[in-house]
Amino acid sequence: MKFFLFHLMPYADLDPDCAARHNTSWVTLPNSYYDPEKGAALYNRYIDELVRAENLGFDGIGVNEHHQTAYGMMPIPGVVAGALARQTKRVKITVLGRALPLLNNPLTVAEEYAMLDNISGGRLIAGFVRGIGAEYHAWGANPCESHARFHEAHDLIIRAWTEPGPFPFEGKYYQFRHVNTWPRPLQKPHPEVWIPSQGSQETIEWAAHPDRKYSYMMTFSPAVNVAKYLDMYRQAALDYGYTASNEKLGWSIPIYVAESDQSAVEEAREHIENFRNRFLKMPFEMLMPPGYTSPASYLRMKEAKSSIFAKQTIEKLMDLGMFLCGSPSTVRDQLIAYKGKLGFNILLPLLQFGTLPADLTAKNMDLFAREVIPALRISGDSEQIS
Amino acid sequence: MGDYSESRIKINGCEISLKRGGSGESMLYLHGAAGAGSWMPFMEILAGSFDLIVPEHPGFGASETPDWLDNIHDLAYFYLDFLKELDLRDVHLAGGSLGGWTALELAARCTFRLKSLTVCSPGGIYVKGLPLEDAFLWNAEESIRNLFHNQEIADRLLERSQTEEEKNVAMKNHFTTAKLTWSPRNHDPHLYKWLHRIDVPTHIIWGKQDKLLPVEYAEEYRKLIPDSRVTLFDECGHLPHTEKTADYCKAIVDAIGEFTA
Numbered sequence: 001m002k003f004f005l006f007h008l009m010p011y012a013d014l015d016p017d018c019a020a021r022h023n024t025s026w027v028t029l030p031n032s033y034y035d036p037e038k039g040a041a042l043y044n045r046y047i048d049e050l051v052r053a054e055n056l057g058f059d060g061i062g063v064n065e066h067h068q069t070a071y072g073m074m075p076i077p078g079v080v081a082g083a084l085a086r087q088t089k090r091v092k093i094t095v096l097g098r099a100l101p102l103l104n105n106p107l108t109v110a111e112e113y114a115m116l117d118n119i120s121g122g123r124l125i126a127g128f129v130r131g132i133g134a135e136y137h138a139w140g141a142n143p144c145e146s147h148a149r150f151h152e153a154h155d156l157i158i159r160a161w162t163e164p165g166p167f168p169f170e171g172k173y174y175q176f177r178h179v180n181t182w183p184r185p186l187q188k189p190h191p192e193v194w195i196p197s198q199g200s201q202e203t204i205e206w207a208a209h210p211d212r213k214y215s216y217m218m219t220f221s222p223a224v225n226v227a228k229y230l231d232m233y234r235q236a237a238l239d240y241g242y243t244a245s246n247e248k249l250g251w252s253i254p255i256y257v258a259e260s261d262q263s264a265v266e267e268a269r270e271h272i273e274n275f276r277n278r279f280l281k282m283p284f285e286m287l288m289p290p291g292y293t294s295p296a297s298y299l300r301m302k303e304a305k306s307s308i309f310a311k312q313t314i315e316k317l318m319d320l321g322m323f324l325c326g327s328p329s330t331v332r333d334q335l336i337a338y339k340g341k342l343g344f345n346i347l348l349p350l351l352q353f354g355t356l357p358a359d360l361t362a363k364n365m366d367l368f369a370r371e372v373i374p375a376l377r378i379s380g381d382s383e384q385i386s
Numbered sequence: 387m388g389d390y391s392e393s394r395i396k397i398n399g400c401e402i403s404l405k406r407g408g409s410g411e412s413m414l415y416l417h418g419a420a421g422a423g424s425w426m427p428f429m430e431i432l433a434g435s436f437d438l439i440v441p442e443h444p445g446f447g448a449s450e451t452p453d454w455l456d457n458i459h460d461l462a463y464f465y466l467d468f469l470k471e472l473d474l475r476d477v478h479l480a481g482g483s484l485g486g487w488t489a490l491e492l493a494a495r496c497t498f499r500l501k502s503l504t505v506c507s508p509g510g511i512y513v514k515g516l517p518l519e520d521a522f523l524w525n526a527e528e529s530i531r532n533l534f535h536n537q538e539i540a541d542r543l544l545e546r547s548q549t550e551e552e553k554n555v556a557m558k559n560h561f562t563t564a565k566l567t568w569s570p571r572n573h574d575p576h577l578y579k580w581l582h583r584i585d586v587p588t589h590i591i592w593g594k595q596d597k598l599l600p601v602e603y604a605e606e607y608r609k610l611i612p613d614s615r616v617t618l619f620d621e622c623g624h625l626p627h628t629e630k631t632a633d634y635c636k637a638i639v640d641a642i643g644e645f646t647a
Contacts, residue, residue, distance in 0.1 A: 291568075
């Protein structure tokens, strides 16, 4: 198994009262709640946490993109990835990912990722996403064009990396007389591509297609959904006529490890509940703009609205398998069981979440690296394919 | 309710559903974001004066969603084809909200088959300095309440439970509305430059308490369209055809009577 420390970089100093005054921490939460003095300190703390993952033995570190929200302070994740590229030497750096349909010019991503790949010495993993529904409210992009723009932008970026330039590109959404991206990526033919998603059949079938065979990462979802969508990827591969390796499948989940099960729950409770109930808080209309999903998924989400948007306790999140929390042996056993049951070989633990402060984050990272990772590496050796 | 016929017609590869009732000069009515799934009371009244034709737009209700439908211009060109296909002449073109915007785009392109234009609270232009709400962030209840001044109408609509089919149609209409109006929101930044081309008498109708598009827009349209007049309804939101049905129909019929006198 491979381990990537994933960070969302939340604005952890968010005024707790704003949850009572605003129905969301996204898009319309006034940016007067952002205190640049506190934010500046958080950025540097979080970058230090990611950098330290290299010495702790992680295989990689990951950042991602969200706009106009306290949930994550990385609207331009390449800035953070650039800092990480210089402060680390060994780990893979993954951006999970750039939200392609939001962009008027996807070639900026071809350039940004190529720069990161060069500067990091070929350690970039290129994540492409559509962005969650809220981004379409923040960025004005038409949610009905989300899939089509994603596919066209992706095709353009891969061609910009692999075809000798200059060449013209005439798409429905993007047109260029001279595609001629400088620099070219260092890795050949281009950086490995990962596709993170919360489960979309269309995205999974596209990622698993033999032309791409992109790795697929399930993000913050109940374990039952993780199982369903990882199975969907394997089935899609079989339908295409090949067997998908677990090396291609990953799971991103918040995890908290402490000395005992009881102390873990006590220490994590406030912070994971803030993550779920304060930072992720948004109304249905914001999460699901019309056209962002198929009509069927839209109706399913609408019917399930009350359960999806209800406040949740740490116990509920643990029951659902959306949060792993406990002593090292508890978390280790759970992960070994999930690994066997779900079939994945990439784990992207979120070891800082919500308002989890620096000292608890550091302890969580130390315990996870020292007492959880080694056991899973051993358990995973027989399946190592790469 | 009412005496009308329903049919389907295929134009430019897209089959749409069509309601038609009444007699007299033809009026083509272009519906708004909520669609035209039923023969509504205002249609019944207008059919007393006109040969009223109410298509469901491509992408709405029982009509097909064609691959070529990307923006409001596609809809305007579709209805130019529609007028030609049915060989309609001297048509009174009318539309509300999204349909009003479509009617303006059509008329700015070509008024050859038109005799008059009636638009009710249409999108289409953007007026700087007038704050607009983000209707795509309204929840289900707000999406109904904010359309009406008279909240008793909203209460009645909210009490009604939707059938599965109605839910599916409402979602289809909502998706297509987003496709056509998301960005630029509810307008075309270039339309204002060409509204002067509309050379048929034009009637602009607005509710004074419209929360979706403020009533100040009415005067902006009047300034941009040469032969145009404005009718405002007090105690009325975005949908005068529902909220002030009798007054709305009378205003339309009277104005067209004066246009053609």
